[in-house]
Structures are given as C-alpha cells and as structure tokens.
Amino acid sequence: MVQYDNARRVVQALRPEQPMLLRRPHALRRAASFFQEHFPGHIFYAVKANPSPWILEGLWDAGIERFDVASLEEVRAVRSGFPEAEIAYMHPIKPEAAIAEAYHEHGVRIFSLDSLRELDKIQRATGDASDLTLCVRMQVASDLAKISLASKFGVRETDEVALLQATRAVAQRLGVAFHVGSQAMSPAGFAGAMERTARAVRRSGVFIDILDVGGGFPAHYPGMEPPQLEGYLGEITSRWEDFPSAANAELWCEPGRALCAEAESLLVHVDDRRDNTLYINDGSFGALYDAAHLDWRFPVTNQSRSSDRLVAFDLFGPTCDDADAMRGPFFLPAATDAGDYLEFGTLGAYGRAMATKFNGYGQYDHASVSDDPFPSLYTGADHQAAEEAHS
Numbered sequence: 001m002v003q004y005d006n007a008r009r010v011v012q013a014l015r016p017e018q019p020m021l022l023r024r025p026h027a028l029r030r031a032a033s034f035f036q037e038h039f040p041g042h043i044f045y046a047v048k049a050n051p052s053p054w055i056l057e058g059l060w061d062a063g064i065e066r067f068d069v070a071s072l073e074e075v076r077a078v079r080s081g082f083p084e085a086e087i088a089y090m091h092p093i094k095p096e097a098a099i100a101e102a103y104h105e106h107g108v109r110i111f112s113l114d115s116l117r118e119l120d121k122i123q124r125a126t127g128d129a130s131d132l133t134l135c136v137r138m139q140v141a142s143d144l145a146k147i148s149l150a151s152k153f154g155v156r157e158t159d160e161v162a163l164l165q166a167t168r169a170v171a172q173r174l175g176v177a178f179h180v181g182s183q184a185m186s187p188a189g190f191a192g193a194m195e196r197t198a199r200a201v202r203r204s205g206v207f208i209d210i211l212d213v214g215g216g217f218p219a220h221y222p223g224m225e226p227p228q229l230e231g232y233l234g235e236i237t238s239r240w241e242d243f244p245s246a247a248n249a250e251l252w253c254e255p256g257r258a259l260c261a262e263a264e265s266l267l268v269h270v271d272d273r274r275d276n277t278l279y280i281n282d283g284s285f286g287a288l289y290d291a292a293h294l295d296w297r298f299p300v301t302n303q304s305r306s307s308d309r310l311v312a313f314d315l316f317g318p319t320c321d322d323a324d325a326m327r328g329p330f331f332l333p334a335a336t337d338a339g340d341y342l343e344f345g346t347l348g349a350y351g352r353a354m355a356t357k358f359n360g361y362g363q364y365d366h367a368s369v370s371d372d373p374f375p376s377l378y379t380g381a382d383h384q385a386a387e388e389a390h391s
C-alpha cells in the first residue's frame with residue numbers, strides 16, 4: 001500500500017478516476033489504545049461497522065482479539081483470518097443452520113438471544129451444549145442516540161424474568177447485553193440502560209457472569225459533536241462497581257463506530273456542477289449512504305483548491321436515481337467545480353460497509369495517508385496538532 005502525506009498528495013500523484021478510500025492506520029491504533037486504556041473489560045469489535053481486512057488486521061495487531069459478528073459470513077471471515085480470535089455471535093435472531101456451523105465448525109461459544117424460542121434454537125443447533133456463554137439482550141431506550149436500535153430486538157420487562165431464569169439454567173456463563181443505539185450522544189444513555197438491566201437481574205434472582213454494554217460509542221461529525229469519550233467510559237466503569245453480578249464477572253463492550261470511524265476517509269471526484277449542486281462519483285448507494293439516508297453531514301474539504309469563501313452545496317451521487325442525493329449543506333469553496341476532488345472525513349464506520357454495486361459503481365481504490373483525521377474525538381497532542389494543521 002503506497003503511503004502519502006495526505007489527500008492532496010494523493011490527488012497530485014494519482015488524479016484517481018474512481019473514488020478512493022484513504023486509510024489512517026495510526027487513527028485506528030489510537031482508537032484501539034484509547035479503549036484498552038479506559039475500558040475495564042473485554043472489547044469486542046463490531047465487525048459490521050467496517051469488515052475490511054485491513055481494519056480487522058489493524059485491530060488484531062493493536063491487541064483487539066475479540067470480535068462481535070452479526071452473520072455467518074462474518075463468523076467465517078473472522079475465523080479464516082484469525083484462528084485464535086474469540087467470536088461473539090450477537091444477532092438475537094439467527095438461522096439455526098448458522099448457529100450450528102458457528103458452533104461446530106468455527107468454535108463459536110458466545111451467542112445472544114432475546115426470546116425463549118431463540119434459546120430453544122441455540123440448544124437444538126448445538127446439541128444441548130454445556131459450554132455456552134449466552135447473553136440475554138435487554139430492550140433499552142435509544143432516546144439519546146441518533147440511530148435507534150430500540151424497537152427490533154431486546155427482551156421486554158414482562159418477559160425478562162422467565163428468559164433470564166431459563167437461560168441461566170442451561171448456560172455455562174450467563175450474560176446480559178444491551179445496545180443504547182448507535183451514535184449515542186450522551187453517557188446518560190448507558191447509565192439508563194445499566195439501571196434497567198440491573199433491575200432485571202435483581203428481579204430474576206439469577207447471578208450473571210457478564211455485562212455487555214454493547215456499542216453506540218459516538219464519533220465526531222459536523223452538527224453532532226458528542227461529549228468526550230472519557231465521560232462514557234467513566235460512567236460505565238463507576239456503575240459497574242455496583243452492578244449485581246458474580247464476584248469474578250466480566251464487563252464487555254462491542255464498539256463499532258468509535259473504533260473505525262476516524263480510520264478511513266473518502267476521496268471523490270467532482271464530475272459536474274449545476275448552480276450549487278455538485279455531481280460526484282460516489283453517493284447514497286456507496287459509502288455516503290448515511291449522508292443521503294440519515295442526512296448526516298460528514299466533514300468535507302476541497303483537496304484541489306484552497307478555501308476562499310465557503311458556500312453551501314448539495315450533492316448528487318453517480319447513479320441515475322433522484323434518491324442518490326445528499327442534501328448537506330456541505331460547505332465548500334465557492335469556486336468548487338468539475339475536476340476538483342473532495343475528501344469526506346470520518347467515513348470509516350458504516351461507509352464502505354454500506355456500499356453497493358448499483359449502476360456499476362461501488363469500486364474503490366485505496367491508499368494510506370499519514371495526516372490526522374479531522375475532527376477527532378481522541379484528544380491529546382495528536383488532536384491538537386490536527387486542529388492546528390486544519391485551522
């Protein structure tokens with residue numbers, strides 16, 4: 001992988017015709033070491049956020065050796081790359097054949113569930129195995145998160161006692177798990193979920209071996225600036241001290257976004273300009289899915305011209321659909337025009353993971369860059385240096 005100083009150098013050297021994903025291995029390492037330093041438990045990387053081999057290898061090299069997967073395909077990918085990895089299959093509703101293959105062929109012992117039917121299924125698929133770690137997914141509020149995960153999965157209060165007791169009866173290790181929603185904008189979301197989960201544990205009278213606080217840790221996007229990540233991990237750590245659990249119980253988390261968001265940016269070409277709308281070569285069916293479907297504004301810079309006056313632009317992607325539109329506003333130099341290159345930052349999470357091949361697009365070239373992502377949620381000297389470089 002050729003390494004450049006920054007996106008501008010990539011443009012000068014390559015003038016790429018396809019969109020490019022620019023990797024920042026140092027940002028990935030920094031996020032991993034932040035979690036290792038501040039989270040007093042086991043970190044499972046949520047593969048769905050970015051399943052690229054370079055991300056998985058980078059995290060593995062940084063010491064993240066546990067992976068949260070959502071499908072059999074992700075089980076296979078992680079197991080083939082990392083025979084020693086610990087894999088948690090945390091989708092609460094899995095195909096029975098997938099559970100069987102995960103258990104019998106890939107050594108997966110950790111599964112989540114949110115119903116008695118799923119518990120039966122796991123037992124059938126594993127031949128009533130006695131070495132299972134089963135994590136009961138609680139239904140918790142997503143009010144403080146930008147993307148709700150509250151309505152689809154999670155056992156309700158009315159059913160939680162029966163499910164926790166039944167799962168305890170067959171699990172070697174019992175866990176309770178939740179997800180406060182993705183891009184959680186306040187540590188209070190975790191506080192509320194931990195309170196609700198502690199109540200369920202007390203009501204059911206079971207002892208638990210694991211509390212899994214899931215993902216949801218945020219990244220920094222324009223208009224969505226969360227508080228410092230230290231606050232989230234501090235809140236979890238202090239509440240964990242009083243959590244009703246076995247003395248040797250483990251605390252787990254499953255961050256996706258927060259580990260990989262800053263590790264990739266997207267470099268696109270401006271194919272045309274009409275008024276203040278730019279036609280670019282990636283879009284809502286590509287890595288800019290969230291910009292189109294959630295109206296998220298990613299940080300964007302014109303890497304072909306220095307900023308004069310900034311004005312608001314809308315963007316269209318390359319396919320023939322009206323739906324391939326990102327309304328922004330994206331603030332770019334007023335003179336931005338066809339032939340320019342734009343870099344979107346903070347696109348490592350749920351960027352390339354969402355890209356399709358619709359209309360024949362969705363191919364990306366790759367390069368590595370050594371400048372810092374901007375903005376960054378990881379504070380310290382690097383963060384300040386990046387701010388100075390971009391000011």
Ligand SMILES: Cc1ncc(COP(=O)(O)O)c(C=O)c1O
Nearest residue numbers: 046182215216217254255256257
């Ligand atoms: C079970 C589970 N764990 C972890 C994650 C990762 O969440 P995030 O990327 O918000 O950290 C998700 C995301 O959907 C999830 O469903």
